[in-house]
Amino acid sequence: MSAGAPVIRIVDDDEAFRTAISRVVRAAGFQVREFASAGDYLLSQSEDEHGCLLLDLRMPGPSGLDLQRALSRKENSVPIVFLTAHGDVSASVRAMKAGATDFLVKPVKREALLGAIRTALARDEEQRGARSELSELKARYSSLSARERDVLQHVVAGRLNKQIAAAIGASERTVKAHRARVMVKMHATSVADLVRAADRLGASEPEVPSSA
């Protein structure tokens, strides 16, 4: 989670249009970085910065949709606002399905543009927040010992200490101690917290035989 003002990236092959858009965005007080093609953007990777991406749908070489697909495989991609000269319905549907924040048709009105940028930035914040929370959880999870992870699995599966003790071949007291440590390490104040954390980690699936 790096600091600094958000940077609005503009990817469009049409220089005149790109310049004009960047003037508006800059005049609205944002930092702007321009790219003439999807390739340029990928090469200059700077995803750590906050911000969003204004992306032309159709460009020579890889299109906007191609870039969106490439970025979706990355963890820390920024929200995308598509710009297009066409009322291309199928492309816009695909873009939105693939997670685009907005889809603007050229010529773009200032309010619509800035509104979309703000929405995208808000989403970026949100996504960054979510992403940092997850990485926190992962760090916490990785601090658990193997035995503690086992216990965590059983706890989130809703088993009682006695059952867990039987399952892992330890005393009930030992289970209790593990469970307390898990709660502390995972910064959980309740079983419900723990379940939510496990859920986010994708670790809620117990590798334990059924006893629900």
Place this chain on the structure above:
Amino acid sequence: MDSPCAGRVGKPGRRHTSVFPVVFAVLVSCFTIPVAEARPEKPSLAVDGSLSFVMPALALPVDSPSDEWLDIWTNYRGAVIVVAALFGVLVALIIALLIQRTQRIHSERSLAERLKFEKLLSEISAALIAVDLERVDEEVVRALSRVLGVLDLDRCALFVLFPADGRTRITHQAESDTTAPLGRESQVAHPPSLYDDLRAGKAIELAGVSTADSPEAESVFSIAVTISDDIVRGILFRPARGRRRGTADLIPRLRLVGEILVPTLMGKRTEAALRASEERYREVVESQTDLICRFTPDMTLTFVNEAYCRYFERTREQLIGKCFLELIPEGPRETAQRHVMSLLENPRVEINEHEVIRPDGTIGWQQWTNYAIRGRDGRIYEFQGIGQDITDRKHAEEAERGLAQASRLALLGELTASIAHEINQPLGAILSNTDAAEMLLDSGPHHLDEVRAILNDIRREDLRASDVIHHTRRLLQRRPMDTQVLAVNDVVADALRFVGPDARRRGVSLEAHLDKSLPKVQGDRVSLERVIVNLLLNGMEAMARQPDSRRRVTVRTGIDAGETVEVQVIDTGHGIPREILPRLFESFVTTRQDGVGLGLSISRSIIEAHGGRIQAENNRDGGATIRFFLPIPQTAHGRRPVALEVS
């Protein structure tokens, strides 16, 4: 020889008109004139028998001057005078009767002669009509010898005279037993007035006609029958030596003979020439669909051919002498009339199209090429027109116009995405630039330089947008062809520039291999660009499903066989299905799901209107090649007419 017997046309005698004056004269002389007076030189006398009534029965003998008779004379002087006078009258009457009888015999003879001549003419005509070409010469000679006999001539022949140099050729001749035949060719005296005299219809005494076996030349009378610019055909004759009467009565008769024989010969020759190429004759003249007519400047038909009659389902008799405007519907009649008037004022060969009323009452279209026919004086006295029915073509053109309209719409559809992008791009830039300028100005007065830069950009983008619109309009507008000399490479370059943005967005790479040495062609720039744009769009469309790396359209120009400019558009798409290939250029045939199937058919119309052709084939390594050929003008002034209005 310079005294032609021109104008001495013998008038047949008026036999009945002089009866009454003569009778009157005789009666008066009975009572008033002492001495009878015969008037033998009176040219003609009248009808038989009528005088017998006025002849007195008295026939007393004469006076006697001797002494013995003196008393008698004294006593009967009055009676003697009367008797003498009556005797004189009687003698006069007898003489008159004799004269009248001779006259009658003469006129009967000349009547018989006339009848004989007219019978001869009709026999000759009949014989010539029936005769076929092989025997026509023989028949003409036979006719001439019969004329010889009937008109009492020494020689009679048909000739061809070239007035320019006096060369005379005898084509057919007959002569009396005592006369030597004429040589085939001779040189006659040809005074400058010869042509005009012949043309004026005079009978000319030609000197210098040579006989076959003697170098001596003789003079003959000649009468022209047909006269064209440099050749005169006619009949010549020499009256029999012992012939008592002059030549005056011969001239009109021989002219008649000539007027029968010469055209028949010419007609038979023409017929023979035509028959010699029977097939061509059939095709070109008889069964041809071209209508041929001649008409005077006041638009009266003077000749129509079979096809013309067939077209209007009327006979020649019904058409000739009619004004052809009657065959044209009232509306366009005036236009047709104006056309003829303008031809009179400014003679030229010009194609004229107009509507006609067809026999079934419907309106058809005809196309006419009219030539002015001038007399020697340079005046236009007739027009000859060659016409065709173009109703089908007109209808096809109308349909074509409809198709052209549809194809423009189809092309517009193809281009919409590209155009929208091309226009929205600058519009988007303009709008955002304006927004940015406003925001900068709102934020304070210290961004004026940037605002100025923005305004510059706005202007530039505005021009860019209007350029796109202009080009698109030009490409899609309905307009007549405007043929000019142009470089095909330039047109290709324009087309590539136009579809360039679209190609980039489709991920298609465009390649051009243009032959720099390409000669210029005659053509309509916009139409040709339309064809090329169409082919490029088709090619790009055909590759929509290909992987990016294979999407390539190549345009190649070159010279084919040194005669035509060839343009190829090669794609790497799915190719053309075999079953569609032969019909590819027909309307509504398409290989695309969303295609209308007009682009290629209109392209073909355009190329064919340029005198070129277009063809398609599949490439061995995938994709298709469409190529078209445009003729290279052979001469600088060889502006080829482009009739079709492609829009």
